[in-house]
Amino acid sequence: MGMITAKEKQQEYYQALIEKDRNYDGIFFAGIKTTGIFCHPTCRARKPKMENCEFYQTAEEALLAGYRPCKICQPLSFPQAIPEEVQLLVKAVEEQPEKRWRDSDFAALGLNSTTARRKFKAIYNMTFVQYARARRMGLAFKEISHGSKVIDQQLDTGYESSSGFNDAFTKIMGNSAKKTAVHTLNASFIATPLGRMLCLTDDAYLYLLEFEDRRGLEREIASLRKKYNFRIIYGQTKLNQQVEEQIGEYFNGERTEFSLPLFYDGSPFQKEVWKILETIPMGKTLSYQDIALRLGDKNKVRAVGRANGLNKIAIVIPCHRVIGRDGNLTGYAGGLERKHYLLELEKAQVVSHNKQ
Incomplete structure (x- = not known):
């Protein structure tokens, strides 16, 4: 019996979603492209067409893909009831998904920071910081993923100036205050057996290659943008394609060394x-x-x-x-x-x- 292909796995998950099969609760999460939410297989909401579904093994992957949790099936808490404090936190994040949380923000909601964080971790199996960061970064990553369509449309109409494209991270990190010239980095995602990697390049160097859920990724991107006045937009460069090819060869056992021009940002x-x-x-x-x-x-x-x-x-x-x-x-x-x-x-x- 051969291995199950990715397409067969998607069909299996979609069938479970249609049938609301409880055996799959906690096994996968379904991202619904048309609504921007992700659900448990047993969600009672109207089921979408298969082409409008994306499937994820973890809730964090769904968040990083830009999806928000469904209010009907509350996918992160299954099968537990959600404490009021946790419901309040999720609602607050959705009201300001770009926000970076501090202890004073918990107090403003009338919550004890330590208690609320502990309950959040117990229910969602991820820390509140991890959740909020994944939601923030998911918005930026969604901009990158969507950026290809926007840029293709603009290029089709003869509009080629990258200065007209929005920095994917402006909403969560703000604009640089520097008066110096802006330098554009192109962002794309590379699929690997260990999850997606974010790749930042220009025509000359590879600046960043990290797993999208890496601790500290948000800080790394913010540092690059501020230090070098980089603007980060979607884009495929020749170098990006080389990175993708060589990473693919590495995971396939076909490459033992890399030959890529690297930008070393450090002391x-x-x-x-x-x-x-x-x-x-x-x-x-x-x-x-x-x-x-x-x-x-x-x-x-x-x-x-x-x-x-x-x-x-x-x-x-x-x-x-x-x-x-x-x-x-x-x-x-x-x-x-x-x-x-x-x-x-x-x-x-x-x-x-x-x-x-």
């Missing part, structure tokens, strides 16, 4: 660390202490760890190949499950190439 020390990371062969690892010793100071282990965490170009600059001194997997912002997957993938590739 001289951080750049030294990243250069060392690029020398770690596939299938091998170094500890933070190993890298500190290579830099000539065994006491810089923490500084190496910080530099490793500030890497904005995942996989290509292989920060996942850095482990703890005791051999434990530590400190990967993309998540330890991804780190384990990448290291195992690379070990298998090395074994395969050695047999050839």
Whole structure:
């Protein structure tokens, strides 16, 4: 019996959605393109056509795709009842989805910050910060995904100036106050077995390649926009296509090294660390202490760890190949499950190439 294809899985999920099959509650979430909401399979709302559905394994993926939770089936809480405090928080986020929350904002709603956060995590299986960030970033990511249609329409009518296109992140990060010339970066998404990756390029460099749910991604993007006065819009560049091709080859076991022009946004020390990371062969690892010793100071282990965490170009600059001194997997912002997957993938590739 062969493996189930992605199309067959979609058909299976759609059938479960139509039949309101309770066996699939919690297994997947359905994003409805026509309404912008995502639901549980058992939602009693009118069922859409299959071409208007997108299916996600987690609620965070649906949020990052720009969908908001359905008010009818309340997909994040199944099968539990939702406490009043949590309902209030979800409603407040929807009223201002671009907002960054502080403890004082909880007080303004008459909520105890610690209690409300704890209840939110217990019900939604994600922190409130994680939820609010995913909702914010989902709005920007939706702009990027939708941007291709907008730009195609404008180019069809002969309008080619990128200055007329909106920065996808303006709503949640604001405009740069700098008076210097704006530089445009093109944003697109790359599908991988570990989830979508956000890719930022221009014609010369790859600036950022990160999993869309990475901790700190919002901060990284804000830093780039502010520091270099970047405007980020949807766009396919030749370099972006090269990144997509090489990442695809990597996951397919067809590539052991990358050949991409990288923009290193960091201090001289951080750049030294990243250069060392690029020398770690596939299938091998170094500890933070190993890298500190290579830099000539065994006491810089923490500084190496910080530099490793500030890497904005995942996989290509292989920060996942850095482990703890005791051999434990530590400190990967993309998540330890991804780190384990990448290291195992690379070990298998090395074994395969050695047999050839």
